[in-house]
């Protein structure tokens with residue numbers, strides 16, 4: 001016999017038929033349910049009664065769910081995990097509320113079983129439990145809150161757009177979202193850099209091809225969409241996608257199915273799509289270089305990762321993390337002067353640049369304790385030597401140095417580096433390969 005007291009729910013719903021049927025169903029499921037028809041009626045009890053969850057329509061007669069949520073937050077009430085019931089037109093409001101701390105939402109019309117499942121899951125996992133998790137993306141308040149948002153978003157499978165400067169950790173955030181999703185298990189995480197695929201190969205790479213679809217297609221190959229089915233597809237540098245591919249991508253996202261090049265059968269897809277870019281897509285839409293319809297399709301939930309210089313609390317935390325990863329055996333640490341040096345830098349290449357700096361410091365410093373001078377030395381490391389008698393060797397050294405400096409200046413961002421150097425992205429890739437320069 002279950003001797004536990006039933007969990008208590010607070011239901012806010014002005015529609016009498018909907019309210020009554022929800023209340024009945026919750027009670028049948030073993031909850032106790034207090035039902036209020038207006039926000040004003042419920043307000044005195046929220047935060048003063050031990051509710052396991054608040055289920056609220058996002059449109060109430062006396063105020064919107066968002067206004068109620070804001071008021072409760074401003075009053076400093078302990079708000080129970082909140083699930084909003086939303087119409088199709090208010091999804092963006094619900095997503096905004098998720099970012100501000102709401103636990104979940106459900107769109108009308110919905111299946112009652114699904115609602116009950118969601119209510120059970122928010123009751124089981126109150127938000128305060130999530131807050132005790134070990135940080136993964138950083139210790140700053142901005143990144144802790146971003147982690148929580150990603151966890152909530154992962155439960156919906158909504159398409160996510162992650163923006164932020166080059167090297168801020170957009171791919172890492174996408175991987176974090178993938179691991180948050182309950183559905184992952186052993187499901188795949190497929191990352192693709194749209195900017196690095198030659199335009200002529202992009203269609204085949206993304207959507208796959210049938211044997212004989214074109215000369216060279218000696219066997220059928222699955223594209224990245226199919227490979228990511230059941231998991232997460234991370235499309236990095238989405239702003240670099242050529243216009244004709246934008247149209248095809250839009251169709252695949254809308255229809256949730258893919259047809260291989262040279263094939264006829266649509267293959268259904270069930271995946272979480274995460275797109276990322278360091279570019280300003282809205283501006284690109286204005287300039288006509290990025291399709292507006294695609295922009296809205298991929299921008300269901302927008303996660304903006306701040307640059308490292310705006311969350312300096314993360315610098316030393318990541319430094320320790322990288323030191324441990326790069327040289328776990330030597331108990332590496334920074335002297336206070338070196339810490340100060342890192343804290344003061346602007347880090348235009350963000351975490352990628354910080355990681356490179358730490359890697360170089362580990363190579364250059366013989367002692368476990370790394371001094372500020374080690375970071376001064378790194379810029380002069382291995383300069384080309386004009387004394388080398390071989391002309392080609394000297395030119396190569398210069399070329400490598402120029403490319404490396406430009407890459408660092410642009411946080412290893414391929415398009416910008418290539419454009420500064422006046423060469424194509426493909427040429428830049430080839431040169432990096434030739435000179436053994438890794439992207440990070």
Ligand SMILES: Nc1ncnc2c1ncn2[C@@H]1O[C@H](COP(=O)(O)OP(=O)(O)OP(=O)(O)O)[C@@H](O)[C@H]1O
Nearest residue numbers: 136137165166167168169170171172351352355440
């Ligand atoms: N949370 C993290 N934990 C550990 N390392 C991280 C984290 N976030 C980023 N990094 C490091 O920083 C580097 C850049 O991260 P990531 O590739 O995720 O950035 P990005 O914003 O996707 O870069 P780009 O704009 O070039 O695509 C990675 O090589 C990784 O080593």
